Amino acid sequence: MSNVKMIEKIEPREIRRKLGLNQQQFWSKIGVTQSGGSRYESGRNMPKPVRELLRLVHVEQIDINRVKREDIDVVEYLKVEDPTLFKTLKKNAKAKLRKAA
Template sequence: MKLFEKITNPREIRRKLGLNQQEFWSRIGVTQSGGSRYESGRNMPKPVRELLRLVHVEQVDLARVRREDFEIVEYLKETHPDLYKSLRKAVRAKLDATEGSSSSESVAS
């Protein structure tokens, strides 16, 4: 999903995650009633949409994110682009392996 891409159905995302409105919306700092309005079709501001994407689609734990982390990533990209690409590739391979093993575990259960 692209940065600030239109999230057309937040209710569908919430239901797929098995969360009630309070659990889903409070993780991104939106009240249950505000979230209900977004689920009913009210236009969602870009910052809310991006938080929803990060937290519920990309599964980013906002409590663990620090400004320094972004600064390190930017520094690495600028000064050592080959190392950055290599690390990014290694992380993706690890995630793919983890997702593959978890889906095979769920099939086996």
């Protein structure tokens, strides 16, 4: 099951509570007001961009303040120009993360 599917099934309130954050702390990290976040936690449909930011920041634990457009550009370039190297680097990075955990 992909992380995106997982987010669609897990309530944002559940994710927030597991992280031990209040609504202000949780939602402000992805640019959503506390009142807006409260509405999402109460069942209002969450737009895909908000859902993806929630996944990146709170599930994948990515510091989006550190990601730069040029980083994305390099990844996209590598995928197209040398897919074998990209796959090797991706595999090695995953293995290193598993080993560190």
